[in-house]
Amino acid sequence: MILDEIDRRLLSMLAENARLSLKELAATTELSSPSVAERLRKLEERGVIDAFTIDVNPQHIGYSLQAIVRVRPLPGQLHIVERLIQEMPQCVECDKVTGDDCFVVRLYLRSMEELDTLLDGIAERAQTNTSLVKATPVKRRLPGLSP
Amino acid sequence: MILDEIDRRLLSMLAENARLSLKELAATTELSSPSVAERLRKLEERGVIDAFTIDVNPQHIGYSLQAIVRVRPLPGQLHIVERLIQEMPQCVECDKVTGDDCFVVRLYLRSMEELDTLLDGIAERAQTNTSLVKATPVKRRLPGLSP
DNA sequence: AAGTTTGCCTAATTTTTTAAGGCAAAGGGA
């Protein structure tokens, strides 16, 4: 459960480049590559590392807009709304939260029209409140890892 | 700018496991490994792939709570609030959005107390509206990649 | 205090990646 200095170092490096070789990771942690391999295996096994993945730039794959939509299902519509959200290919992330707004959804969109169509699709089952993303002052990153 | 079927396949596979070997990627796309290497190089060069990275499970590194906070800076405080947010080690993501709420911030927190302390720190400069994450119906994923 | 586990090491083998060279189809210009 607790991370030592070497684990933190590995996580930081991998967060920046998950394809770093064991050899490179080994060099900066002053471990041998088999030891690094073992550490990574355990970090995954322990669930610390959920996945090795990629960040894709939505703008470069045709999604020119990004929106954060708060969704408040109407009475009795919660489950079906949840399912509708999950099935939207434009939805890249959805959290169920406390408060009046039940879901917070991040959408990637090709156009305003697409946003409109998408929201129309759930308008009968939920109230929505949409914010368009104008900038991203903090891009997804690791939180502080200090113990 | 446009992705062909092979690019889409590579992106999907890497989104699930960014450490897949070129050989494995080559096998499922029926290309040779040098060709896959070249494709990846170009996807990065074009900016389609922003980064190879890891997903870390916040619960496993001591962050038991997750919050989505909407932040509305008071007049004249926008820039300083933006900087304060950027400097919070608990902030893993922040978007500047349209609408009354200027920023949408995702925080990882070790305790309620930590949340309280953090928000107190900007209370004089911004109004905040906090939602605690109860569940995540859609974990960060790729959007549809169809052309 | 003996036994076990953990975490690391080195060395050897296997696997993967990278580099080089070539070929054919597609695109562009004269």
Add this chain to the structure above:
DNA sequence: TCCCTTTGCCTTAAAAAATTAGGCAAACTT
């Protein structure tokens, strides 16, 4: 239309990296 360039792929060989095996010492366990 024809030639030339570019692009995207291939194979092969060389270089680099990952994995496996075996061993050792320190830290827990009983």
